[in-house]
Amino acid sequence: MSRTYLDYNATAPLLPEAGAAMLQAMEIAGNPSSVHAEGRAAKAAVERARAQVAAGVGCKPQEVVFTGGATEAAQVLAGGAVVDPTAHDALWAHNAPEGRIYAMGLANSETGVISEVPQERPCELLLLDVTQAVGRIPFAFGWSGADLAILSAHKLGGPKGVGALIVREGLDIAPLLKGGGQEMGRRSGTENVIGIAGFGAAVEVAQKRLEAGDWARVAQVRDKLEAMVEEAAPEAIFVGQEASDGPGRLPNTSCFALPGWKGETQVMSMDLAGFAISAGSACSSGKVKESRVLRAMGFDEPTARSAIRVSLGPDTTEEDIARFAKSWAAAYRKHQARVA
Template sequence: MSKEPLYLDYNATAPMRPEALEAFRHAVEQTGNASSVHTFGRAARKLVEDARRQIARCIAADPTQVIFVSCGTEANATALGSVINEQEAEKLLVSSVEHPSVLQAFPEKMQTFPVDSNGHVSPTTVRQYLEDAPKGTRVSVMLANNETGTLQPIPEIADEVHAKGGLLHCDAVQALGKIPLSFNELEADMISLSAHKLGGPQGVGALVLRKGLHLEACLRGGGQEGRRRAGTENVAGIAAFAAAVEAATEELSRFQSLESAHREMEETLKGTAPETIVFGADSPRLPNTTCIAMPGVSAELQLMALDLEGIAVSSGSACSSGKVEPSHVLTAMGVDETLAANALRVSSGWASKPSDLERFSQAWLAVYQRQQRAA
């Protein structure tokens, strides 16, 4: 008998929220290019601008600061690669636990700085690496790690960066819709957002810029997005993105119960399997994320066993061509490569229930106990 599917891989992508699906259906039925001046075009433009205002309101920003792009990866690449002024330094400083879309964006210009054993970035470390960096250096630190859920002290890091005349980019893709997010309070110069991590459609995201910061478009050939990103807007995707952001912002309290369920699950697993390791446990984390290792049992074996039970989790980032390999995040945290190869990520979301984490615990412990008997 097949098991009822249980999806616990929200940090890879979340199911579409009903509000987003409704907005998408409404918008996709409209005819018109948002750049056209006729009635149909103006209707499409209204959908885009309404969505821009909606998202800006949810993150305490101004609509003029929001640039729609195709995804978080494009937002990151634009933030790191666009020309802001001719005097700007070519150097990029990024944390060693960033998403691959940051780490692999411009490797020839990039220097990484370390994190502690919880994957936490110290503002003092950032200050030290900025000592010899030229003025105008761009720094990138994510707000929430996609694998461990570790949260970074972005306002404090922003103070260090700005004191040295640098610019701070923050990948906030995983944080949006899971914790309160205010662009103004982060004090970053740029943040990246993505729709599909919180229940919007795949293929749409945003880059948010502080007021007064002007960048040169990476994609050229049209005047869309205030000449900051050429290309016909994904009207239906943008409308659905905004609907998902608003719904997620209104339901942030849902993650409080999920956080309790995650922490109870971690204690249950450690209580039965004392050698269990929860990565980032001593640092503030996203409420929906647990990165956990079963020593001596490969992630690949765990993934297959859980999949047979109808449970979907992951190993590391979803942006690695489906490969099961040791995480660069855990390696940067000083985790032994063998242990890192045993790590799974369990991530819940808007449609999850605390009982889902209980079911995962039972299945995971069953795998553990089978391996103990075999050993």
């Protein structure tokens, strides 16, 4: 059975350019901290990727700290932070009534809704989770007003297990990991040269796709998908559609719910039909529970338990979403027959 991947917000398929950069980096024998020729070659690969990430995020290269992923980067909040109720669990784990940092997601992974960055800071510092935003919507750390930002390579076509913490120049933070003092003393441990090389290449490609208007086409495909779902189930609740009156939502994300039909049941049904989708964020979708994000947005428990997320990519076609909508509608009719 052929498979159709519609879960880009969980992880995006590895880009060929990222894979090629990783293969090239595998041939580098040296440690980036070594001063000999082989070490300098490894260091050059890391710094080339740092420049690529900086260009894609709109910051200075010296503000980029490579980490093992966005969750590790979020450990900058370990002392406690005031966290937005709809933020990802990686941030929410550090929520505290008192904190020096206000942490929020720029674009929500479950709903795609883009948040307004507060003009007046609730705390001394502002951290933005831009994991879902970079490469999909215009963003520049330099003009965002943020002091810190976190992102992950695998959300935009890079490898899993590598990410970055962006730290405004001049801001002093405690090391994420103590040890040999790599990454300007902010994250010790020998750099993951292979993953970092793939990260840099992926950011560069993602930025080019954004500038070329690829995601505008994706938004049109997403809207057609929602029209098909609505035709099959007029009572469906589309989370975030109204966000077009504000900052908007990610061009690739559709979150919809039918109270009474559990999200995980829909995910399993679609998986058997050959489609990969999610119920909630990837980090919590394996847990049978209501969406904390939707509850924070004011939705009731039955709605929060029934939501699914379909997230598209630049290579998703209208044929893909037409086949998905047909399969989903057939599953919905079966569900209606069972509960009638």
